[in-house]
Amino acid sequence: MSDEPHQTHIEQRTPMQRVFPLKWLIGERLVFDWKIVAIIVISLIVLAFDNYRSITPFTYWDRVVLYLIIPLLVIIVIFREHPRCYRFTLGDWKAGLVLTLLGAAIMAPILYVFGQRDLALNAYYRDRTTGLPWTTFLDLVGWEFLFRGWILFAYARRFGPEALWLQSVPFVIAHIGKPELKTFFTIISGFGFGWVAWRTRSFVWSFLIHWFVATFLILVAAATHPG
Secondary structure, three states, X not given: OOOOOOOOOOOOOOHHHHOOHHHHHHOOOOOOOHHHHHHHHHHHHHHHHHHHOXXXXXXXXXXXXXXXXXHHHHHHHHOOOOHHHHOOOOOOHHHHHHHHHHHHHHHHHHHHHHHHHOHHHHHHHOOOOOOOOHHHHHHXXXXXXXXXXXXXXXXXXXXXXXXXXXXXXXXHHOOEOEOHHHHHHHHHHHXXXXXXXXXHOOOHHHHHHHHHHHHHHHHHHHHHOOO
């Protein structure tokens, strides 16, 4: 008989082998805020739908449905919340009035110069006079609520002031393909409109400034190149 002690060979398993393979492959369990996920997914869907398809013969009515009515229905029916939770309210209307007037006064000369001199910007806006100012009103009221109401204040619950920058990301991306100057300007205006909504606790005042910007640009472009 051999004098060597009996040796028991114990199989050494790696961490991967000790864990159920599928669980190892998936990794840690992720926990999401389902309302933020819903807002992101639905916002992307309506933005993509607006780019490829239409509901009515008029783009501005499509945007009322996609960017205003659908988010409001989700808030009320699915989230079981009041629209004012997403700043569908006048908020601090005194500050809103002052900021709207200041915004219009500051932007008017800038818009006048670029609306005349930037050929791409001028061409984009000059043939849109029919139905003013109601066409721009309908075109932008839902647009502003989507970004400066629904998205901004949903993000604010989780991320605080960083939501001002986060909401501007899809806003800028949605402008790609439009005139270059307009797209680059949205990096500033996206944050600026968001800040106005944040300060006034309402999307209404950023909408009014945006409404002025679009309407004024159309009038400047049309006056520079009358039909």
